[in-house]
Amino acid sequence: MGRIRVENLNKTLDGLHTLDGVSMTVARNELVVVLGPSGCGKSTLLHIIAGLITPDRGRIFIDGVDSTGRTGLVGYMQQKDLLLPSRSVLDNICLPLLLQGKSRPAARAEAARYTCDFGLGGFESYYPRQLSGGMRQRAALLRTYLFSREILLLDEPFASLDAITRRKMQLWLKKLHKQFGSSILFVTHDIEEALLLADRIYVFTARPARIRLELSPGRPGRPESEIKEEILAILEEEASD
Ligand SMILES: Nc1ncnc2c1ncn2[C@@H]1O[C@H](COP(=O)(O)OP(=O)(O)OP(=O)(O)O)[C@@H](O)[C@H]1O
Ligand SMILES: [Mg+2]
Incomplete structure (x- = not known):
């Protein structure tokens, strides 16, 4: 199926x-x-x-x-899917977990488990404007992945x-x-x-x-x-x- x-x-x-x-x-x-x-x-x-x-x-x-x-x-990563500029990488990627009803600390802890696999380890507290294009796309992908x-x-x-x-x-x-x-x-x-x-x-x-x-x-x-x-x-x- x-x-x-x-x-x-x-x-x-x-x-x-x-x-x-x-x-x-x-x-x-x-x-x-x-x-x-x-x-x-x-x-x-x-x-x-x-x-x-x-x-x-x-x-x-x-x-x-x-x-x-x-x-x-x-999970849907739209063609013009933008990260929120005023939020850190970690806060951007844990948004779907907050939407699913998780507490902020639980969402942040869960999202942080994936940052290394997505090539974002060490950049969790950076803001989107501080990242390269590739890293921004990886952050957007991780956010999509955590949605579904x-x-x-x-x-x-x-x-x-x-x-x-x-x-x-x-x-x-x-x-x-x-x-x-x-x-x-x-x-x-x-x-x-x-x-x-x-x-x-x-x-x-x-x-x-x-x-x-x-x-x-x-x-x-x-x-x-x-x-x-x-x-x-x-x-x-x-x-x-
Ligand atoms: N909301 C809308 N209202 C009216 N027409 C639209 C709307 N969205 C897309 N279109 C039109 O529908 C067609 C298909 O658009 P779509 O964005 O799905 O194509 P696409 O294959 O994704 O294009 P691209 O390769 O540029 O991303 C285009 O002709 C576009 O102008
Ligand atoms: Mg298109």
Whole structure:
């Protein structure tokens, strides 16, 4: 059974047809990447899975339960997810635990147990402006992880980072995913990132987003260069429409 199952989503936003019959799954401990051209509807998909907006048609199932329009079931790191500038790293990352009803000391103690694994050890009392871009993204990821350790939606979390930092963060996330084993739906428009991270990839068309191709890059059989060429050809074709 999929942890996330998306069935036949359709959505029109302000007269723009954005999602067109999107169906997909994320299995337990699987890292699934949605790869699609800019503006195709990727963030809209995550908004709907997170329950922040409702689809015109279609349903979202979390662990088999119809959860369409329900919030709070998954951790969601939005594309423009910002840390609160007036709070320290530790106070930022323990926010979800406070929302879950934990006392401040208990929340801080629990959050502090993860800072080393997330590369934030020693920086707990720093403020976001004192951190590098990569560290801010790790803090935002840890905050998302503490909201839901089981199911995470990550919307282009590394897009704003320079190439070297991005590569480091990708390798780090891959390692972390092996270690913690969450079910992750990761959105990007970067092919290399998708191929590096994904157990499975859905390639979307330009808006309205439909699934154009589904593939599992890690499986033996086809060389990665060939898979990359195929995806590149699709994205180029979609971008030119
Ligand atoms: N709240 C909204 N109201 C109206 N139109 C919207 C809204 N949010 C997004 N759109 C439009 O819907 C389409 C899909 O947007 P969305 O943000 O889901 O795409 P995306 O694939 O995440 O894009 P990007 O790659 O830029 O992050 C775009 O054409 C966008 O202009
Ligand atoms: Mg987006």
